[in-house]
Amino acid sequence: MNATILCYHKVGPGAEEGRRLNIEPDRLRTHVEFFARRKRAIVRACDLSDRWQPGTICFTFDDAYHSTMVHAPEIFEQIGVRASFYAVPGKVGGTSDWDGDLARPLANWDLLQQAHSRGHEIGNHSMQHLKMADIDGVKQRDEISIAHEAMEAHGISPKSFCFPYGSLNDSAIEQLKQCQYPIGLALGKAIAKDTDNRLKLPRVVVAYSDALPMLIYKITLKPLLKRRR
Numbered sequence: 710m711n712a713t714i715l716c717y718h719k720v721g722p723g724a725e726e727g728r729r730l731n732i733e734p735d736r737l738r739t740h741v742e743f744f745a746r747r748k749r750a751i752v753r754a755c756d757l758s759d760r761w762q763p764g765t766i767c768f769t770f771d772d773a774y775h776s777t778m779v780h781a782p783e784i785f786e787q788i789g790v791r792a793s794f795y796a797v798p799g800k801v802g803g804t805s806d807w808d809g810d811l812a813r814p815l816a817n818w819d820l821l822q823q824a825h826s827r828g829h830e831i832g833n834h835s836m837q838h839l840k841m842a843d844i845d846g847v848k849q850r851d852e853i854s855i856a857h858e859a860m861e862a863h864g865i866s867p868k869s870f871c872f873p874y875g876s877l878n879d880s881a882i883e884q885l886k887q888c889q890y891p892i893g894l895a896l897g898k899a900i901a902k903d904t905d906n907r908l909k910l911p912r913v914v915v916a917y918s919d920a921l922p923m924l925i926y927k928i929t930l931k932p933l934l935k936r937r938r
């Protein structure tokens with residue numbers, strides 16, 4: 710059984726957010742509607758610890774940008790499904806300063822709690838958005854567990870973890886296991902299989918220019934072509 714886990718970042722008007730890691734709200738809506746109309750199972754990442762339905766789709770959003778939390782939850786709710794948003798507790802309400810000059814505002818706790826109370830998943834994206842492969846095991850553990858506690862202090866109990874930059878190593882996976890997370894998300898441009906390690910499930914990154922036909926190509930034809938190589 711496969712699950713297609715899509716990775717988005719910002720959701721907002723191009724005039725405000727530019728093209729980098731952003732998608733227009735209307736375009737996101739066409740993506741969600743496409744799968745909903747085909748009766749595909751649209752689940753949150755935390756739901757991937759259960760049995761997968763054929764053709765499962767999961768929409769994930771890294772960093773919990775202010776723009777994303779303003780525009781995206783409503784789109785999913787209007788279609789009757791939910792999504793997963795990954796917050797960086799050490800930066801909530803601030804900016805994505807790891808992006809340097811391209812830093813953008815991140816949602817505050819209030820916006821995160823609102824989405825959480827409406828059934829969306831707010832997951833753990835580490836305390837400070839560091840590359841896990843660049844830090845030692847003790848620091849990796851802190852990045853996961855201190856973030857977890859900070860989220861719990863705000864009434865959100867995260868059930869999945871998303872590796873910043875998709876950066877990970879064996880030690881990071883072990884720390885995640887020790888922290889009792891059932892689901893970890895990486896990158897990897899591949900469709901997840903239910904035989905994959907659930908602590909490093911691959912995701913497909915969706916870009917600004919990915920209109921529906923390109924998205925379909927990315928998640929259907931391209932992985933097949935890749936496998937043949």
Ligand SMILES: [Zn+2]
Binds near residue numbers: 873874
């Ligand atoms: Zn991130």
